[in-house]
Amino acid sequence: MINSGVQLNSPLQGEIKIPGDKSITHRAIIFSALANGQSHIRNPLLSEDCMKTMQSFVDLGVTYQIDDDNNLVISSPGIDEFKHKEVTIDLGNSGTSLRLLTGLFASIDGLVVHITGDESLSKRPMKRVIKPLKLMGAKIDAQYHSGDDEYTLPMTIYGKSLRSINYEIKEASAQVKSSLIFAGLLNDQGVTLYQQAATRNHTEIMVNNLYADHVIVEKVNGQFKYTVKPINRFLPLTYSVPSDVSSAAFIIIHALLNKGSNIELNRVGLNPTRNAIINYINKVIDNDDVISIKNISVEHGETIGNIIVQYSSNHHGITIQKNDIPNIIDEIPILSVLLSQSKGESKIEHVNELIVKESNRLAKTIELLEYLNTTYDVIKNGDGDITLIINPDVNEWSSDSSLNEYKSIKPSLQRFIKQDKQNNEGIYRLQSEHDHRIAMSGYIASSVVNKPIQVIGDECIQTSFPTFKEIFDL
Ligand SMILES: O=C(O)C1=C[C@@H](OP(=O)(O)O)[C@@H](O)[C@H](O)C1
Numbered sequence: 001m002i003n004s005g006v007q008l009n010s011p012l013q014g015e016i017k018i019p020g021d022k023s024i025t026h027r028a029i030i031f032s033a034l035a036n037g038q039s040h041i042r043n044p045l046l047s048e049d050c051m052k053t054m055q056s057f058v059d060l061g062v063t064y065q066i067d068d069d070n071n072l073v074i075s076s077p078g079i080d081e082f083k084h085k086e087v088t089i090d091l092g093n094s095g096t097s098l099r100l101l102t103g104l105f106a107s108i109d110g111l112v113v114h115i116t117g118d119e120s121l122s123k124r125p126m127k128r129v130i131k132p133l134k135l136m137g138a139k140i141d142a143q144y145h146s147g148d149d150e151y152t153l154p155m156t157i158y159g160k161s162l163r164s165i166n167y168e169i170k171e172a173s174a175q176v177k178s179s180l181i182f183a184g185l186l187n188d189q190g191v192t193l194y195q196q197a198a199t200r201n202h203t204e205i206m207v208n209n210l211y212a213d214h215v216i217v218e219k220v221n222g223q224f225k226y227t228v229k230p231i232n233r234f235l236p237l238t239y240s241v242p243s244d245v246s247s248a249a250f251i252i253i254h255a256l257l258n259k260g261s262n263i264e265l266n267r268v269g270l271n272p273t274r275n276a277i278i279n280y281i282n283k284v285i286d287n288d289d290v291i292s293i294k295n296i297s298v299e300h301g302e303t304i305g306n307i308i309v310q311y312s313s314n315h316h317g318i319t320i321q322k323n324d325i326p327n328i329i330d331e332i333p334i335l336s337v338l339l340s341q342s343k344g345e346s347k348i349e350h351v352n353e354l355i356v357k358e359s360n361r362l363a364k365t366i367e368l369l370e371y372l373n374t375t376y377d378v379i380k381n382g383d384g385d386i387t388l389i390i391n392p393d394v395n396e397w398s399s400d401s402s403l404n405e406y407k408s409i410k411p412s413l414q415r416f417i418k419q420d421k422q423n424n425e426g427i428y429r430l431q432s433e434h435d436h437r438i439a440m441s442g443y444i445a446s447s448v449v450n451k452p453i454q455v456i457g458d459e460c461i462q463t464s465f466p467t468f469k470e471i472f473d474l
């Protein structure tokens with residue numbers, strides 16, 4: 001397709017509908033599929049990623065309909081009917097489907113599942129879930145990379161009854177935690193998990209909301225301890241999904257950066273393990289009148305509220321600390337666009353996990369900063385923690401940059417970094433590399449520089465925010 005590039009610099013106004021939360025939709029689909037009967041999910045995210053989770057269960061005999069109001073009505077024969085089946089599923093681009101369903105399917109007796117995915121998903125690290133599941137007795141064959149001791153797709157799971165474990169999760173990952181929670185809910189004795197980081201807690205909230213106290217969460221010696229008790233019978237649900245704060249972040253940051261904007265986003269999820277983006281934006285603008293949150297309530301254990309945002313001209317740099325990273329992990333590329341327009345230095349500590357997302361998001365965020373003419377640096381400390389520094393007010397760094405070192409990740413997970421920055425007309429070309437958050441950040445970035453952008457492969461936006469292009473008339 002010939003594309004002359006775009007610049008999204010007109011203001012946004014009025015109420016803008018943000019689609020349903022991706023993490024919560026995946027989980028609501030899974031709990032619906034496990035129950036025998038009909039479940040109703042209101043405001044689901046009907047994006048490619050969530051439909052990959054849905055389709056996995058369709059392959060196992062579940063049916064669904066999308067009603068006139070775009071709600072999902074799921075009819076399932078229940079988990080017992082999944083036993084002793086053999087299916088091949090393609091999970092596309094969806095890391096959440098892959099990690100959560102691995103723990104679940106590995107625990108269903110006699111079920112055999114062959115899993116593939118797109119070019120990006122086939123590079124996502126799987127040892128983080130395969131290792132603990134194997135300790136529970138799971139049988140999983142995946143592509144093994146001996147050079148760096150890592151597993152990736154393609155993968156075959158041979159489901160069986162698993163045993164309980166006491167396991168400390170080293171990664172600051174909600175997907176790993178959730179995968180093991182599913183394994184614990186499905187075996188006879190549950191599991192006990194420990195994790196240092198506070199990771200998003202939608203799985204625990206949904207379990208406890210539907211089945212009181214099946215995941216007990218405590219803080220023990222500075223770590224989170226999760227005691228998971230098995231569920232004997234899954235029940236159909238009726239569930240209302242809040243709007244996705246990670247999608248809202250793109251619209252909020254566009255409004256903040258574009259004069260004349262004044263928007264209202266309703267029923268957005270503000271779960272305290274997901275709302276760091278709002279707290280940090282408030283620090284960047286340091287003015288209580290720019291963002292206000294109204295009608296806060298709690299539904300199904302999840303906090304929701306309406307967010308009202310207007311344009312603001314005065315932004316300054318901030319430091320995002322390591323402990324907060326899991327709470328803001330998906331918003332770092334778009335937040336970096338805002339920080340490129342903020343006075344002084346910003347630091348984002350421990351951005352290591354960005355490297356193993358849909359693309360090498362650290363490399364792609366740096367490409368965005370280059371497009372934005374913003375000075376940045378990448379520093380690695382003795383513990384291997386990588387910090388991204390952004391400072392639009394300086395021209396070059398005096399520090400010892402580790403810029404080239406951040407690319408030194410496991411060879412099997414090496415993300416493709418295509419160098420293709422300008423087309424013949426001098427238009428900036430951003431390769432999305434199958435990464436929806438990079439594609440959307442590229443478009444929003446175009447609103448603050450006097451250079452149009454061409455986002456190559458922007459169809460990946462369909463994985464999380466199907467109405468994004470409509471909102472901007474793209
Ligand atoms: O559990 C989830 O729904 C998710 C957890 C996060 O991944 P990690 O657990 O790998 O950090 C996040 O990046 C992803 O978009 C969704």
Ligand SMILES: C=C(OP(=O)(O)O)C(=O)O
Pocket residue numbers: 022049093094095096097330357358437464
């Ligand atoms: C990392 C993401 O998703 P997933 O891991 O499900 O692919 C994301 O949505 O930014």
